[in-house]
Amino acid sequence: MSNKIIIRLLITFLSLNLVFNHVAAQDLSLYQKQTFIKNNDTLNYRILFPENYDPEKKYPLVLFMHGAGERGNDNEKQLVHGSKLFLNDSIRKQYPAIVIFPQCPENSFWANVKFDFSDGKREFHFQSDGEPTRPLALVQGLVKDFTAKKKVDTKRIYVMGLSMGGMATFELLWRNPKTFAAAIPICGGANAETAKKYAKKTAIWIFHGAKDPVVPADFSRTMYKSLQDYGANVKYTEYPEVEHNSWDNAFVEPDLLSWLFSKSLK
Structure with a gap:
C-alpha cells in the first residue's frame, strides 16, 4: 500500500x-442544563424531554443516579454513563419520557454510608435510618418539586443508578416507598432490612459483576435474597467474569428498558 x-x-x-x-x-x-435550589443549597442536573414534548401530556419520569467518578460541579460528567441509552432514536420514539441526571458535588456522597478503611480494606456500612445526605435530600426535593409542577405520570416514576448511584437507588426506594414503580440498581448495595419498606411496591432488577473489586457482589446478592424474602417482584443478573463496570453489560440487555417502562404503581 x-x-x-x-x-x-x-x-x-x-x-x-x-x-x-x-x-x-x-x-x-x-440534555438541558438546570439547577434546583432549596434552602440555599444547589443541585445541578441535566434533563432530557421527549421529542415533540407536549406540556399538556403526562410522561414517565426516569431518575438516573451516577457513580462516584462522575461527581463534580460542571453539570456534565454525570452524563458519562447511561445518557446515550435515552438518546437512541428508537427508544425515544417507543418510550417517550422525561429523563433527569442529577450531579453529586465532588466531596459528597449520594447514599448514607459509613466507610471503614481498617486493615487496608474498604468496608461499607449501610445505614437504615437517620437523615439523608444533603445531595440525596436535594434529589428528593427535585423529584417532588418537578412532579408537582410538570405533567408527570406519577404511577410511572423510575430510578436507576450505578455504583454510588446504585446505593442511592436502594436508599431512595426505602426513603420514598410509594414513589417509584421500578428500579435498576447496578453494582450497588444497601442495608438488607430496608427492603421490607418497599418490597411490595416497586419492581426491581439488580445487576452486578461477580468479580467486582470495588463494590462486592455480595451486597447485591444479599439485597436480592432479602427482597425475595419480603415478597418483592425482583430479578437479579450477575455477570460471572465482569468486574466493577457491570453497567456496560446491563445497558445492552435487550429487555432492559422495555422491562422498566412496562412497570406501573398499583
Missing part, C-alpha cells in the same frame, strides 16, 4: 472520528 493511500485512509478515519465526536456532543446537548 502506497504512502498516499495510507495518508488518505488516515484523513478519512480522522474526519469520521471528528464527525462522530461532534454528533455525540450534539446529542448530549439535548
Whole structure:
C-alpha cells in the first residue's frame, strides 16, 4: 500500500472520528442544563424531554443516579454513563419520557454510608435510618418539586443508578416507598432490612459483576435474597467474569428498558 493511500485512509478515519465526536456532543446537548435550589443549597442536573414534548401530556419520569467518578460541579460528567441509552432514536420514539441526571458535588456522597478503611480494606456500612445526605435530600426535593409542577405520570416514576448511584437507588426506594414503580440498581448495595419498606411496591432488577473489586457482589446478592424474602417482584443478573463496570453489560440487555417502562404503581 502506497504512502498516499495510507495518508488518505488516515484523513478519512480522522474526519469520521471528528464527525462522530461532534454528533455525540450534539446529542448530549439535548440534555438541558438546570439547577434546583432549596434552602440555599444547589443541585445541578441535566434533563432530557421527549421529542415533540407536549406540556399538556403526562410522561414517565426516569431518575438516573451516577457513580462516584462522575461527581463534580460542571453539570456534565454525570452524563458519562447511561445518557446515550435515552438518546437512541428508537427508544425515544417507543418510550417517550422525561429523563433527569442529577450531579453529586465532588466531596459528597449520594447514599448514607459509613466507610471503614481498617486493615487496608474498604468496608461499607449501610445505614437504615437517620437523615439523608444533603445531595440525596436535594434529589428528593427535585423529584417532588418537578412532579408537582410538570405533567408527570406519577404511577410511572423510575430510578436507576450505578455504583454510588446504585446505593442511592436502594436508599431512595426505602426513603420514598410509594414513589417509584421500578428500579435498576447496578453494582450497588444497601442495608438488607430496608427492603421490607418497599418490597411490595416497586419492581426491581439488580445487576452486578461477580468479580467486582470495588463494590462486592455480595451486597447485591444479599439485597436480592432479602427482597425475595419480603415478597418483592425482583430479578437479579450477575455477570460471572465482569468486574466493577457491570453497567456496560446491563445497558445492552435487550429487555432492559422495555422491562422498566412496562412497570406501573398499583
